[in-house]
Amino acid sequence: MATAINSDLWRTSGAAAAATAPPDRLPPGRLLAFSAVALPVAAAQMPLNVYLPAIFAQHYGVPLAVLGTIFLIEKIWGAIADPIIGTLSDRTRSRFGRRRIWIAAGGAVFGLSALLLFFPLWGVTPLYLGLVLFAFYLGWSMIQIPFLAWSGEISHDYNERTRVATYQLVVGSAALLLVLVLPTLVDQVRPGDGPLKLGVMGGLLLVTLVPSLVLTLRAFPEPPLPEAPAQRLPFGKAVRLVASNRLLMRILASDFAVTLGQNIRGTLFVFFVSAYMGLPHWASGLFLLQFIFGISAGPIWMKIGYRLGKHRAAVAGELVQVAINLGLLFVMPGQLGLLVALTVAQGFAQGSGNLMLRSMVADVADAHRLATGEDRTALFYSVFSISMKAAMAAAVGIALPLVAWLGFDPASPSNSPDALKGLLLVFALGPALAHLASAVLVHGFPLDAAAHARIRASLDQRDTTPNPIQA
Incomplete structure (x- = not known):
């Protein structure tokens, strides 16, 4: 029955969706305020992945092998925490709502x-670092997962959800830009001062945390609670529920491929610019340049999503990424002009797939609620978060061993031409193939604007119709 309902909805014509009156647009000021908590959450991403391991090893004497083990265990813990928090948030019923209370508590832990x-x-001992990271990842999940779910609930409109995700993408990109700039400035004033660099990045996170929490929690009211909380799901049943949702699995697989491509590029970026291009002094600047143009990319892709629909915009963005990465094959050592042009283009295309796919998760959740009655x-967002984290880990696990197998040695002052060619091929073809896979996976996605308009109409009708049993 549910399959028949959804199939009918997905066959709805575009004219039916166009006939639906557009909703009131969410106020830009409130959207910006709601997105504020993305700043400290995103600002934590770069230090954890790039700076903290090196600083703890160089300045606090934690062995590299111990650091690798601790960060691996904590990433696994973060992936486990996400669906736990997601399930508990869906089931929470309080006078403060079911998202706001988790975000506030998570802010304190974070x-x-x-x-x-x-x-x-x-000082830093392995036990100290392990316990602190355990709490840090817990607080991060307590903020991020309910926040993403709430993001899909403040508007039920297909295009407005893209707009909500766009504001969050821009705020998160701005945070990453700040985190990239601050360590660069520290290096100019106090070269090699790891603790100062650590304190500056942590200071940014802490200074922005409380104001951003206040802005986010006060920006919008939470939607009314469902009549009954979602049924409690054992872990195995939750896995089967997610795995059986073909639309969600397509989004997850597509997002995994997007993030894999982005992180293969990010992992090898410094090596490529320094060793292959022979321009080590340009590595940080080009990475920063990409993020600067990435901030302006969100609104551009939002407009494209309005015109083409989310899944078509995601396909277009991924194909642009394929072309840009294949263009890297034609970059010769020392050829800065073409590399700058491709880096700028990469910035404009950055986040296109992530933006659309994140917005599509809420649409799939609506379809699931119509079919099953369960919110x-x-x-769903917690599993989406797991796919991103898994792809980030996989990128490092694929890219670094592969370029090493091809003969590249980052510690060598002069790698062989074959080793440098291998680095180029992995840097260019790895992301290109990943972005192509992402486009293929989401191509022809059936839940478009027309289908979603019908789903929302059915949900709104059901939500406003009195239950005859209760009556």
Whole structure:
């Protein structure tokens, strides 16, 4: 029955959706305020992945093997925490709502653990680092997963959800830009001062945390709670529920491929610019340039999504990424002009797929609620978060061993031409193939604007119709 309902909805014509009156647009000021918490959350991403391991190894004496083990365990813990938090948030019923209370509590855990992580006044031991990271990832999940679910609930409109995700993408990109700039400035004033660099990044996170939490929690009211909380799901049943949702699995697989391509490029970027191009002094600047243009990319792709629809815009963005990465094959050592042009283009295309796919998760959650009566929005977003984290880990696990197998040695002052050619091929073809896979996976996605308009109409009608049993 549910399959028949959804099939009918997906066959709805575009004219039917166009006949639906457009909703009131969410106020830009409130959207910006709601997106504020993305700043400290995104600002934590770059230090954890790039700076913290090196600083703890060089300045606090934590062995590299121990660091690798601790960060691996904590990433696994973060992936486990996401669906737990998502399920609990979906089931929460309180007078403060079911998203706001988790975000506020997560902010307290996140802030306290960030203070201990970025300002280790009593030194850093493996036990200390493991416990602090445990709390840090827990607080991060408590903020991020309910926030993403709430993002899909403040508007039920197909295009407005893209707009909500766009504001968050821009705020998150701005945070990453700040985190890239600050360590660069520290290196100019106090070269090699790891603790100062750590404190500056942690200071940005802590200074922005409380104001951003206040802005986010006050920006919009939470939607009314469902008449009944979502049924409690054992872990195995939750896995089967997610795996059986073909639309969600397509989005997850597509997002995994997007993030894999982005992180293969990010992992090898410094090696490529320094070793292959022979321009080590340009590595940080080009990486920064990409992020600067990436901030302006969100609104551009939002407009494209309005015109083409989310899945078509995602396909277009991924194909642009394929072309840009294939263009890198024609870059010769020392040829800065073409590399700058491709880096700028990469910035404009950056996040196109992530933006559309994130918005599509809420649409799939609506289809699931219509078919089953269960609201699993936060659970779906938590699994979406796992796919991103898994892809980030896979990128490092694929790219670095592969270029090493091809003969590239980052510590060598002069790699062979064959080794450098291998680095170029992985740097260019790896992301190109990943972005192509992402486009193929989401091509022809059936839940378009027309189908979603019918789903929302059915949900709104059901939500406003009195239950005859209760009556």
